[in-house]
Amino acid sequence: MALLSIESADKFNAVIEDYLESYFQKRDLKKIASYLAESFYGCGTGLDEQVYNKDEGLAIFKRDLETVNTPIKKIYRRREMQLLNNTTAIFQASMDVYFNVMGEEMEFQNLRMTVVLHEVDNEIKIITKHLSLPTDSHEEGESYPIKEALARKSEKINTISIKF
Numbered sequence: 001m002a003l004l005s006i007e008s009a010d011k012f013n014a015v016i017e018d019y020l021e022s023y024f025q026k027r028d029l030k031k032i033a034s035y036l037a038e039s040f041y042g043c044g045t046g047l048d049e050q051v052y053n054k055d056e057g058l059a060i061f062k063r064d065l066e067t068v069n070t071p072i073k074k075i076y077r078r079r080e081m082q083l084l085n086n087t088t089a090i091f092q093a094s095m096d097v098y099f100n101v102m103g104e105e106m107e108f109q110n111l112r113m114t115v116v117l118h119e120v121d122n123e124i125k126i127i128t129k130h131l132s133l134p135t136d137s138h139e140e141g142e143s144y145p146i147k148e149a150l151a152r153k154s155e156k157i158n159t160i161s162i163k164f
Contacts (some may be wrong), residue, residue, distance in 0.1 A: 018035075024071065027071065032058075033061075040126060072098065078094050090117075112132045
């Protein structure tokens with residue numbers, strides 16, 4: 001089993017911190033682009049935010065930065081970096097983010113982010129990024145919307161009862 005170096009962990013942490021600052025605070029498309037691998041792919045929170053190469057990703061980042069061109073405040077709920085080996089790491093975090101859209105203060109609670117980073121030729125790039133938000137159709141402790149299903153079932157039973 002290979003030993004994982006502290007230097008590798010430090011390098012990956014430095015890259016993710018700089019990337020996140022470029023994205024959330026500086027809103028700097030050029031700097032964001034410098035971190036993306038040519039083979040970058042990922043998913044955002046928007047319905048059409050599924051990308052399969054760097055150019056598609058940059059188009060979505062550009063739209064994102066044009067929609068919210070001011071810094072985004074983030075408060076981590078939890079964050080971790082896991083080194084798979086000395087050249088590959090996975091960053092995962094959950095956070096609350098606060099932003100302004102067209103003069104309206106808005107927020108995403110429990111935004112979840114997973115980023116895979118890989119080093120080639122002494123350069124760390126983001127291979128994939130995935131963002132998600134919990135749905136409001138199911139509650140804590142449910143993997144599927146059980147309470148909603150029970151409510152619908154109850155509604156159908158009440159509707160049938162009324163017809164008799």
